[in-house]
Amino acid sequence: MCGIFGVMDKRRQMMDGSGIREALSMMNERGSGEGAGYVAYGIYPDYRDCYALHVFFDKACESKAVIDATLEQWGTIEHDEAIPTCDQPGLRVNCTPWRYFFRPDASLAPGSATPEKDVVTNLVMQINAGANGAEVVSSGKNVGVFKSGGAGSWPEAVADYYRIQDYEGYIWLAHNRYATNRPELWERPDPFNLHDWSVVENGKTTTYGANRRYVESFGYNCSTGTDSEVIAYLIDLLVRKHGLDINLAIRALAPPYWDEIDRMPEAEQNLNRALRFAYGSATMNGPFTVVAANPDMMVGFTDRGKLRPMVVGECGDRLYIASEETAIRAMEPNVESIARPAAGEPVIGRVAP
Amino acid sequence: MAKQVTIDAKGMHYTPLNQQIRKAIEDGIDEIVVDNVLGQRFIGNGLRGNTIIRVNGVAGGDLAMFMSGPTVIVSGNAEHAPGNTMDSGKVVIHGSAGDAVAHSMRGGKVFVRGDIGYRGGIHMKQYETQRPILVVGGSAQTFLGEYMAGGLLLVLGLDGVMKAREIGSGIHGGEIVIRGDVDEACLAAGAKKLPLTDEDRARIAPVIREFAADFGLDPEPLVNADYTRIVPASARPFAGKYTWE
Numbered sequence: 001m002c003g004i005f006g007v008m009d010k011r012r013q014m015m016d017g018s019g020i021r022e023a024l025s026m027m028n029e030r031g032s033g034e035g036a037g038y039v040a041y042g043i044y045p046d047y048r049d050c051y052a053l054h055v056f057f058d059k060a061c062e063s064k065a066v067i068d069a070t071l072e073q074w075g076t077i078e079h080d081e082a083i084p085t086c087d088q089p090g091l092r093v094n095c096t097p098w099r100y101f102f103r104p105d106a107s108l109a110p111g112s113a114t115p116e117k118d119v120v121t122n123l124v125m126q127i128n129a130g131a132n133g134a135e136v137v138s139s140g141k142n143v144g145v146f147k148s149g150g151a152g153s154w155p156e157a158v159a160d161y162y163r164i165q166d167y168e169g170y171i172w173l174a175h176n177r178y179a180t181n182r183p184e185l186w187e188r189p190d191p192f193n194l195h196d197w198s199v200v201e202n203g204k205t206t207t208y209g210a211n212r213r214y215v216e217s218f219g220y221n222c223s224t225g226t227d228s229e230v231i232a233y234l235i236d237l238l239v240r241k242h243g244l245d246i247n248l249a250i251r252a253l254a255p256p257y258w259d260e261i262d263r264m265p266e267a268e269q270n271l272n273r274a275l276r277f278a279y280g281s282a283t284m285n286g287p288f289t290v291v292a293a294n295p296d297m298m299v300g301f302t303d304r305g306k307l308r309p310m311v312v313g314e315c316g317d318r319l320y321i322a323s324e325e326t327a328i329r330a331m332e333p334n335v336e337s338i339a340r341p342a343a344g345e346p347v348i349g350r351v352a353p
Numbered sequence: 354m355a356k357q358v359t360i361d362a363k364g365m366h367y368t369p370l371n372q373q374i375r376k377a378i379e380d381g382i383d384e385i386v387v388d389n390v391l392g393q394r395f396i397g398n399g400l401r402g403n404t405i406i407r408v409n410g411v412a413g414g415d416l417a418m419f420m421s422g423p424t425v426i427v428s429g430n431a432e433h434a435p436g437n438t439m440d441s442g443k444v445v446i447h448g449s450a451g452d453a454v455a456h457s458m459r460g461g462k463v464f465v466r467g468d469i470g471y472r473g474g475i476h477m478k479q480y481e482t483q484r485p486i487l488v489v490g491g492s493a494q495t496f497l498g499e500y501m502a503g504g505l506l507l508v509l510g511l512d513g514v515m516k517a518r519e520i521g522s523g524i525h526g527g528e529i530v531i532r533g534d535v536d537e538a539c540l541a542a543g544a545k546k547l548p549l550t551d552e553d554r555a556r557i558a559p560v561i562r563e564f565a566a567d568f569g570l571d572p573e574p575l576v577n578a579d580y581t582r583i584v585p586a587s588a589r590p591f592a593g594k595y596t597w598e
Contacts, residue, residue: 026392029414260518263538306471306495309433309451324432325451326392326411338430340451340470342494342516 001178002202003027003323004190006291007331008171008298008349010317014042015172017164023331024155024174027324030202035177035189036158037147039138039198040169041295048142050078050101051120051195056186058133060096067100067127067134074123075104083146088161090152095135095186097162099144114240120195121220121236128223135186135223138193142295145193149177150184170351171293175200185224192228196294197235199228202323203288203308214281227288234282235292250301250346252279257304260344291321297350306343313338319349355383363389367413371395378404378423392432397425397444414451417444420461433470436463439485445567449491458485458504462560466490466568468512472499477527479503488564493517498544498583502526507557509564509575520544521583523590529583530557532575540583543590549580 005023009015020038044052053071057063071077083097104119112118124136138145146162155176159165175190182188190200205211205227212222212230218241220233231253238249252275256264261272276283287307291300300321302310313320313328313335320328325338341347358377362370370393377385378400387396390410397406397417408416408427416435417425422442427435430448436455442462449467457476460483468491475496477485485504492515493508500523508515508531521529521544530553535546558576565572 029394306452309470311451324392324413325430326413326432329391329411340449340468343471 001030001032002190003030003176003327004200004202004289004291004321005174005323005327006172006200006293006298006300006321008293008319008351010319010349010352012042012170012351013317014168014170016166016168017159017172019331020172020174021156021159021164023322023327024159024176026327026330027176027322028154030178030323031154031176032178032183033154034151034179034183035147035149035153036155036175037145037177037189037191037200038159038162038164038172038174039143039145039191039193039200039293040164040167041140041143041171041198041293042169043144043167044101044142047078047101050103051116051139051141052144053100053102053136054083054138054144054146055098055100055127056095056135056137057098058095060098063133064098066132070123070127071100071102074108074119075102077102084163084166085161086163088152088157091148091157091161092150092152093148093161094150094184097146117195117240124194125219125221129221137187138191138198140193140195140198140295143193143198145191145198147175147186147189147191149179149182149186149188153177153189171295171298173198173200173291173293173298175202180204182225187224188226190226190228192224192226192232194232194236196240197232197292198294199232199235199290199292201228201231201288201290203227203290203303204286205230205284205288206286207284210281211284228290231284231290231292238279238282246297246299246348247346248275250299251275252282253284254301254304254344254346255279255283256344289323295351297348299346299348300341301346302341302343304343309340310347311338311340312347319347321347356381357384357386358382359386359388361388362391362393362410365393367393367395371398374406375400378402390429394432397423403442411448412446417442417463420444430467431465435465436461436485436487439463441483447568452494454489455485455487455506458487459483460485462486462488462563464488464490464564464567468492468494470494472496474501474504474506474529475499477501477504477506479527486560488560490564490568490570495519496522496541498522498524498527498529500524501529501585505530505557505560507560507564508532509561511570521585524583524585525588525590526585531581531583532578533581534579535581535583543586544583545586547582547584549582553582554580 109115109118394413452470522541
């Protein structure tokens with residue numbers, strides 16, 4: 001189960017979080033009330049050049065000084081503050097959500113094509129691996145993850161706790177969790193984010209172990225044990241580090257079956273065989289629908305056997321991807337087109353440059 | 354005179370909505386119009402009798418599950434598994450439907466004018482006079498008729514070429530009839546193609562005529578078209594898969 005929802009405005013017109021809350025709550029039946037979350041792009045225009053680090057502190061009095069010191073080692077903290085929240089009846093709060101606006105010191109990643117992102121990646125891995133009572137849940141420019149777990153974490157309660165109606169973004173992803181393990185952890189539900197990329201997933205990859213070992217061999221550290229953490233790192237690895245086009249990256253993660261490849265024209269066969277050989281350990285199996293976003297695009301794809309739903313809607317400049325058509329119609333009653341793409345047909349929407 | 358009632362489902366959760374529908378049937382209403390439906394699940398579940406329920410909007414998952422008798426007519430699309438384990442009666446969907454349409458259906462009819470998603474007719478079954486029928490006007494997707502054990506699954510392909518592969522994966526009863534030819538490579542192991550005989554055509558003709566009447570289509574070109582009939586190659590498709598001699 002789980003319900004996922006994504007919306008993107010191709011011309012960067014801003015949407016506040018109220019419509020997204022409405023859309024996600026249409027799919028409450030898909031969740032267990034033990035986790036929900038939202039991520040939005042474009043919400044911090046005043047700090048657009050800083051990396052916004054959303055951090056959960058178990059006990060701010062113990063952990064914050066440690067994290068402050070770590071951040072100062074890797075760069076400069078422009079500003080930091082508690083994330084504004086509003087207590088909700090029934091939602092048990094077990095951590096303090098905090099945000100830093102941070103400038104990484106690019107000279108600490110010499111020789112890298114993307115030094116700032118390498119610094120942020122290392123920083124996130126270091127903090128999340130450590131037993132320091134702190135967990136970085138998002139780390140991108142002008143982007144932020146708002147999520148919670150445990151009893152009472154229905155989509156509406158989580159949205160109201162973080163007051164997501166007060167944020168305006170041009171891409172939003174949302175996730176309603178049907179918890180199957182460790183529901184009490186706040187960092188556990190989707191969305192998952194690493195600087196540019198955010199991921200929401202409905203499903204359960206049976207290749208989690210193989211995918212995790214593969215991505216960890218490149219220095220990523222998977223600290224939460226969730227699929228979407230591994231998927232976010234895989235996409236970052238394939239797109240940013242290996243330079244794959246997003247189409248090819250998705251094809252590496254969810255490739256065609258061998259018998260489909262056998263029927264392709266020769267050049268296409270060669271490409272697909274090469275991808276499957278090179279990225280066998282990154283191939284995801286099991287039931288899943290994934291919606292991912294970075295500041296320039298939103299993408300959706302399903303497992304090859306299509307064991308989870310994915311509905312796509314379009315209306316004007318808006319692209320919607322959801323588990324159920326009604327979530328799209330809740331936000332866009334006059335949606336112009338509704339489609340259910342086939343497995344292996346990724347949906348890719350790009351923001352106008 | 355037929356008694357009619359209208360229910361406005363706007364913003365309503367499926368539990369009170371289905372309670373109202375159930376109450377209307379207890380009150381002897383013949384036709385229930387439900388307006389502003391937006392994803393409410395389980396409409397028509399377990400209902401008996403011969404009421405007509407008109408669903409105006411997009412029906413939620415498991416429409417008409419376990420239903421035995423009534424007719425449900427949906428003006429828009431339906432989500433996953435309409436006709437799930439339906440016993441008798443009829444579901445008419447003017448739009449398209451999601452995955453697992455007619456899941457485990459055991460009797461009655463499900464007519465979808467548009468397309469259906471993956472695993473249409475999964476594990477449909479039949480017993481003596483109970484013979485479920487699923488007709489799709491548009492196209493179906495992969496794993497059509499998966500584990501099918503009985504009944505009739507008819508795909509008319511009115512809106513373009515069907516891309517389904519692995520048709521009849523694990524089929525061990527019933528029949529899948531598809532307008533036009535079907536590439537052998539699209540059949541799953543355990544399914545085989547047969548030409549449609551005159552006897553077969555006579556059997557499906559009334560179903561095609563009823564479907565055409567429901568959606569205002571000209572039935573005769575469809576009745577006379579070429580069809581491919583797909584049936585189980587064996588009654589035990591996985592006999593050798595999990596056990597060895």
